[in-house]
Structures are given as C-alpha cells and as structure tokens.
Amino acid sequence: MSEAPKKIPRPQPRVNAYMDTKPFWDAAKNGKLVIQYCKDTGKPQWFPHPVSMATGRRNLEWREVSGKGQVYSWTVTNSPWPGHEDRVPFLCALVELEEGVRMLVNLFNCKQEDVKIGMPVKLCWEKLSEEINYPAFEPA
Amino acid sequence: MAKRKDIAVIGYGETKVTLRGGRTSYELAAEVLDQILAQTGIDKNRIDGLAIAETMSETSNPFWPVYMCEVLGLSPAWTQVNGLGGASGSGAIARAAAAIRDGMCETVFVVASDAQSTGSHYPEQGAWRHEFLYPVGLRGPVGSFGLLTQRYRHQFGLKDEALAKLAVTQRKHALMNPNACDKLRVPITEEDYLKSKYVSYPLRMLDSVMVCDGANGVLVTSTENAKKLGAKKMIHPIGYGEITNYKGADQLADITESGFMVAGPKALKQAEMTPKDIRMIMPYDDFLIAILLTLEHIGFCGRGEGSDFILNTDLSYKGKLPLNTSGGQISAGQPGLAGGGLNLVEGVRQMFGEAGERQVSDPRNCMVTGIGGIPYGRNWAVSNVLILEQS
Numbered sequence: 032m033s034e035a036p037k038k039i040p041r042p043q044p045r046v047n048a049y050m051d052t053k054p055f056w057d058a059a060k061n062g063k064l065v066i067q068y069c070k071d072t073g074k075p076q077w078f079p080h081p082v083s084m085a086t087g088r089r090n091l092e093w094r095e096v097s098g099k100g101q102v103y104s105w106t107v108t109n110s111p112w113p114g115h116e117d118r119v120p121f122l123c124a125l126v127e128l129e130e131g132v133r134m135l136v137n138l139f140n141c142k143q144e145d146v147k148i149g150m151p152v153k154l155c156w157e158k159l160s161e162e163i164n165y166p167a168f169e170p171a
Numbered sequence: 172m173a174k175r176k177d178i179a180v181i182g183y184g185e186t187k188v189t190l191r192g193g194r195t196s197y198e199l200a201a202e203v204l205d206q207i208l209a210q211t212g213i214d215k216n217r218i219d220g221l222a223i224a225e226t227m228s229e230t231s232n233p234f235w236p237v238y239m240c241e242v243l244g245l246s247p248a249w250t251q252v253n254g255l256g257g258a259s260g261s262g263a264i265a266r267a268a269a270a271i272r273d274g275m276c277e278t279v280f281v282v283a284s285d286a287q288s289t290g291s292h293y294p295e296q297g298a299w300r301h302e303f304l305y306p307v308g309l310r311g312p313v314g315s316f317g318l319l320t321q322r323y324r325h326q327f328g329l330k331d332e333a334l335a336k337l338a339v340t341q342r343k344h345a346l347m348n349p350n351a352c353d354k355l356r357v358p359i360t361e362e363d364y365l366k367s368k369y370v371s372y373p374l375r376m377l378d379s380v381m382v383c384d385g386a387n388g389v390l391v392t393s394t395e396n397a398k399k400l401g402a403k404k405m406i407h408p409i410g411y412g413e414i415t416n417y418k419g420a421d422q423l424a425d426i427t428e429s430g431f432m433v434a435g436p437k438a439l440k441q442a443e444m445t446p447k448d449i450r451m452i453m454p455y456d457d458f459l460i461a462i463l464l465t466l467e468h469i470g471f472c473g474r475g476e477g478s479d480f481i482l483n484t485d486l487s488y489k490g491k492l493p494l495n496t497s498g499g500q501i502s503a504g505q506p507g508l509a510g511g512g513l514n515l516v517e518g519v520r521q522m523f524g525e526a527g528e529r530q531v532s533d534p535r536n537c538m539v540t541g542i543g544g545i546p547y548g549r550n551w552a553v554s555n556v557l558i559l560e561q562s
Contacts, residue, residue: 042305049298076422078303078547084420104325104426106317107372108308115308123309125318125426125548132422135548137307143372148325165306 041114050081054093059164065093077132098154100128105146126168140169174409178268181402182211182390183519188352188504191288192384196229197242199386200284207390220249220279224259227507228290249276256543257455257511261557265411267391284386285507315545316458317371323427327475333482334459335361340486345498347529352504378459385506387516406522410442410558430554435469438556446471451493453514455542456501488529496529511541536560
C-alpha cells in the first residue's frame with residue numbers, strides 16, 4: 032500500500048520454511064494434492080500445521096484429497112504482492128474443498144464476470160519450476 | 172478490568188501523522204513523552220513502567236523496548252512489549268492496569284511509535300507466508316479484506332452508500348484535525364468514494380488506509396496515585412475484552428464473524444453497559460468494512476444490519492454516536508503499527524474536553540477497538556475492546 036515496490040521475480044515457495052512440508056511438495060510434484068489429517072479425530076486441516084488443530088498433538092498424517100471444491104470467496108487482485116506485477120489483474124479465491132478445509136489459491140481459466148460464490152471448481156496445477164507444482168483451481 | 176475506577180489515564184500525546192516524514196520512531200516517541208510531561212506537569216522520574224508497541228520500522232531490533240528506555244532516559248521497573256498490531260495500544264492499558272494492581276509499578280508510559288512510511292525494510296512475518304501466500308500473489312490486508320468484503324456481500328448484502336457515508340464522515344472529521352496527514356486533509360464526496368478505483372475488487376482505494384509515520388501514547392497510573400500526583404484530568408478504563416486467533420482451529424469458520432463477538436460483550440459486561448450506553452466509539456479502521464463488522468459484532472445492530480445502522484445513525488461529532496472524530500486512520504493516516512493508538516488517543520482527548528472544533532458534547536464515555544494481524548484466509552487475528560469512562 033505504501034509505495035511502489037521494487038520489481039522482483041515472482042516469489043517461489045520456500046519449502047520447509049516453517050515446518051516439515053516436504054510431503055506436500057513431493058506429492059504436488061507428482062500431481063497429487065495431500066493435506067494433513069488428525070489421526071485421533073479424523074479431522075482435516077489446511078494449511079499445514081506442526082500440531083493437530085483439534086487436539087494440539089502431533090499425531091498427524093498426510094492423505095490425498097479429491098481436488099473438488101467450491102468457491103467460498105474471491106477477489107480480483109489489482110494491487111499485487113511484490114513479484115506479481117506482470118500478472119495483474121488476476122483472480123484469488125478461497126476454495127472450500129469437499130473434505131472440509133479452505134485453500135487460498137489462484138483461479139485459472141475463468142473470467143471475473145463468470146466467478147460466483149458457490150461455483151464448483153477442480154484442482155489444476157501451475158508449474159512454477161522443475162521442482163515446484165503449485166495448486167490452483169479452475170471451473171469444474 | 173472492573174468498574175471500580177481504581178486505574179486512571181491522566182495524560183495523552185500524539186504527533187502529527189506524516190507521509191515519509193523522515194523522523195525515526197525514537198524521535199516520534201520522544202515528542203509524545205514531551206507532550207505528556209508538559210500536559211501533566213509530572214516529573215519524568217515518576218514514570219516507572221513502559222508498555223510499547225511493536226513496529227514495522229524498528230522491530231528487527233530484538234531490544235527495541237530497552238533501547239527506547241535508554242534513548243528517553245527512563246528506568247522502568249516494569250517493561251513490556253505488545254505485538255498485537257493495531258490492538259497494542261488498548262491492550263497495553265489493560266496490561267498496565269494489571270501490573271499497577273500487582274504492585275510492579277505505579278505510573279506507566281504507554282506508547283506506540285512507527286516510521287513505517289519512512290523506513291524501507293519491513294520485518295518479515297515469515298511462517299506459512301513464504302509457502303502458501305506469497306506464491307499466490309494476494310496482497311496482505313488489502314487482498315484479505317477483498318475476500319472478506321465479497322463474502323459479506325454474498326451472505327448479507329452490502330450497501331455501498333453506507334461505506335461511502337463512513338468515508339465522508341471520517342474525512343470531515345479529519346479536516347478538523349490538525350494532526351491528520353496533510354495529504355488527506357482534502358474534502359471528499361460520496362461520489363468520490365464510489366468512483367474510487369478497486370485495489371482488490373470489491374475493495375476500493377478509499378476503503379483503505381494510507382501507511383504513514385507517527386506516534387501516540389497515554390500515561391496510566393492508579394487513581395490513588397493520580398490524586399497524589401495532582402493530576403489535572405483523569406478518565407478510567409472500566410471494561411476490556413480481547414481475543415487472539417478467534418476460532419483459529421475451526422477449518423470452516425465463517426469469515427464474516429470476528430473476535431469482537433467475544434471481546435465486545437466481555438468489555439460491556441465489565442462496564443455494566445449495553446451498546447445503547449456508549450456515548451462515542453473509536454473503532455479500529457484499516458478498512459471501512461471493519462467498522463461495519465465491529466458495530467454488528469459488538470451488538471450496536473444485528474448481523475447483516477450494519478449498512479442500515481450506518482445509514483440511519485448520525486456518526487458525526489455532533490451526532491447520536493460520534494465515530495472516529497479525528498478522522499480515523501483512513502482519513503488521518505495510519506501511523507504504521509502505532510495506528511491503533513490514533514483512535515485511542517482521540518477518545519481520551521474527547522473525554523478530557525480538548526478536541527477543539529470537533530468536541531463531542533457530554534463526552535462521558537468512549538469505546539475504543541483494536542484489530543491486529545492478517546491470518547491465512549480469515550479476517551483478522553486480534554480483536555480488543557476497551558471502554559473508558561469519566562470520573
């Protein structure tokens with residue numbers, strides 16, 4: 032908001048920046064979306080946490096999910112995070128997966144005038160580098 | 172907090188809000204201290220407590236509060252730092268009250284100071300942001316409030332003219348506030364608001380704060396000590412509620428709900444009040460819709476009734492419920508992470524009867540709210556509510 036940021040390249044995810052997220056990125060590289068589940072309660076959670084959001088314990092596992100969901104909310108980004116200047120305008124959305132978590136993602140293959148809250152969407156992948164597939168969504 | 176009025180706020184100070192003013196957070200804080208000492212006539216050696224807010228300009232220094240003591244020549248017996256963003260100011264008053272009651276100190280300088288628009292290197296918030304926010308490109312608060320506004324519109328309907336009214340009401344107040352940032356001290360119309368460009372649709376530029384520099388603070392002591400010190404004026408904190416990471420573990424929490432639904436009733440109960448008893452309100456305003464949600468969640472109106480409440484209530488300094496009478500952060504400028512103190516200090520100023528041409532009549536009490544932090548895919552991380560009352 033304050034001043035024009037210096038032009039930098041689009042930020043790449045820093046794997047394992049705050050906890051061990053390698054299982055997520057390994058699966059993503061193979062085109063699979065995995066999220067954490069609490070083994071004590073069976074509850075899913077996103078983004079990755081080092082403890083269960085239900086119990087506070089570390090009894091967690093990664094499971095593949097369907098990649099099906101719907102738009103919970105959306106916005107058109109005109110004032111982007113630094114490194115995304117060349118992409119504006121672009122769609123960001125909170126997508127609610129049918130498994131019961133919400134992901135903050137880009138929406139692709141969709142025009143602003145066609146986005147609706149509740150619209151069914153499905154997983155697609157954005158290849159950010161040889162190593163990194165990033166989850167995104169498109170109309171189902 | 173309780174309604175026994177054993178704690179008093181006996182002074183306040185505030186710098187002018189400037190855009191890239193060039194002065195450091197230390198110098199800005201010094202101006203606030205100087206103002207408070209001049210206003211109260213109290214010897215600076217009576218200050219034995221410091222509660223200071225984290226900043227965007229100095230927080231990379233892990234000894235920020237300690238250096239501030241050294242720079243200002245203070246030797247407190249109790250030093251405390253608050254990383255609650257815009258909730259740090261009111262949060263510091265509640266913490267100072269607890270420390271004073273526990274005998275750890277007698278007189279606390281509560282200060283927030285930030286030269287965010289002058290500084291160039293912001294502290295990195297880190298955590299999940301490198302992996303799950305920055306690659307998506309959603310821009311911090313602006314993006315999150317775009318998502319929040321869209322969802323609110325979907326669930327309840329939102330009248331743009333209500334936000335336009337808020338924008339104009341606050342701007343008129345800023346025009347009467349010499350401490351407001353000069354760049355913002357120009358009149359705007361509701362039409363200007365409606366035509367303002369989208370920064371994160373449906374969020375507009377004129378929904379948003381402009382990051383500036385500035386500092387503000389208050390002096391807190393026990394009422395007993397205030398009398399001994401010969402304090403000329405005093406008001407009292409009588410109700411306080413705070414919550415961080417409201418419903419944070421709930422994966423499908425409704426993002427149009429906030430911690431004010433807990434913090435508001437708690438503060439009101441302690442103060443033995445209902446929203447109808449509140450004379451004026453200084454709500455935290457990083458974005459206009461935050462004000463609307465605050466009014467709903469604290470119970471000034473029902474869920475989804477915020478637009479109509481705003482349209483049907485005179486929120487000007489002369490009105491039924493005066494709101495952000497110094498312009499709020501949106502029209503006075505947001506002095507970085509000292510932003511929460513801007514509306515707090517205005518509440519104190521009004522209750523001291525020193526608000527000049529924008530003075531509220533019968534300023535018997537005031538509610539101040541704070542918001543801090545932007546979590547993943549939600550609204551905000553910290554909500555707090557403080558109620559102040561005259562003696």
